[in-house]
Amino acid sequence: MTDRAAPRRVVLDVDTGIDDALALLYAVASPALELCAVTTVAGNVPVEVAARNSAAVLSHAGAADVPVVVGASRTTTGAGPRSGPTNHGPDGLGDVRVPPGPHPARIGVRDLVAEAAGSAAVTLVGLAPLTNVAGLAPLAERLVAVAGELVPEDPPEFNAAHDADATARVLAAGRPTTLYVADVFAQVSVTPADVDRLRSSDRPAARLAGELLAVRRGHLVGDAGALVLLTHPHLFRVEPRRLGVVGDVLTEVADGRWVDVVVDVDAASVARAYVDTLLAVR
Template identity: 40%
Template sequence: MVKMILDVDTGIDDALAIAYAVSLPAVELLGVTTTYGMAPVDYSYRNSRKVLEALGAAHIPVYRGSEKPLKRSREYSGKIHGNDGLGETLGPVEAPAASSEHAVDYLICQIRKHQKELTIVATAPLTNLAAAITKAPEIVGMVGKVVIMGGAVMTPGNVTKFAEANIIIDPEAAGLVLESGLPITLVGLDVTRKTLLTQADVAKWKQKGTPASAFFARFTEFYLDAYSKLHPYLKGCALHDPLAVGVAVYPDLVQTVPMNVKVDLEDNALGRTTEDLYRAAEPTTLVCVQVDADRFMKSFFAHVI
């Protein structure tokens, strides 16, 4: 059994990752921590709760976290995930939300409690994790595994020709996390672009006719439409965040290369993730370079909605 915390910015593919984690018998989802990213943190917090409710998993706690990058500002276009983060299915947040505990404090507490048994899957900008490391540096040597959806080490980015979205939104946080010594598996665009959901897949959800399947179909269609305009060559939308959950549970889905990874902060290559050949430390990051996409997709669709 994998004791898991999801750190998310829900987000359409984050919602699909939550659904996958909830559905897997091998996962004990301890909680969900939220941050800004695809939408402001109040939206990510609300969206995560609504997704869990739709899945019949409202008992899983959700924690509100970071509101902005460590050193930068964040603007939201709504182009890919909608202004509400879930394909315009939920609309605006009416009032700011509050959780029983801040996400950063919850992460620190759970790492101290579960230590090597705990897996953190981060599918958002890495601000919460960076803040946790800064506040309690000792947790770096405690946690069992950190799986991050982020980066584009050997492939072009999806925001710029170099950078992937979760990294470039808060590159300082990403750099801090990737240089921290945490036991990281980096699930980047190198592999996530090979796992695609299509309109035919969404049609099957519609046919099920349940409230949850209808809800997921509506916001996933928004995502598919955005992908058809921005990345028509893919013939579907990439399951970035669900793949990170899959790798956390089934690490043999991917082939990895140990690597010290750095995040560029220069303006002309901001957010680029590359191998740091000058760092002498033994690598603690495994970069995913190949994926058994068919096996992952079969598992995903066997469990989700």
């Protein structure tokens, strides 16, 4: 059951990306969320591609009025987007065709988020390398980021590692922060039957979600799980951890900053909540 209080106002920072697109669709569909703005950053794809994909997805979902802004094209240390092939395909959307949306804005990301936040609280949700988020953190009441992992692997989790300097700045910002980590991210997948339900829906946003999930490895919800965390927190187990950045790895350290970390999830229920929200089953 979702919270029936006033919708939570959110700004999404994305590198759209199949699962970023799934997150955008959920943010528009959920009555528990008010999507105020979208900022884009280089990550899975170049920043211009991320912005174009985001605008197209939002337009398809009936939310063309949500502003999308082109953010950082390179990390703090000058790195560009991820190199080499990814499961998102060269266009970021796995070759799922989405009609173009409005042209993304060219104002600064900070100006856009400051305008979107106004005098009301806003939650900043980072679904990409944290280059933009590091500069935007002071404007947010709360941060949620898809970053890090419970058990560090080689190579390290991409979002935290691709701009490790920005990740360290996010921790230093001192905002209430929750991390949706890769170990949990990898557990939430939609069943083939529910993918088919979405693809056969008469709702354009649901159909697009189904098409994207159909080409998504393992039908993983991915980044969209961080949005379900906001609307269905009872489906996640969260623990405080002291974290810091060592090299390019976000890891537990004795003198680190306290942040909340998602350590477990009711994966089947999260996937069901995602599907039901897109299908408007309440």
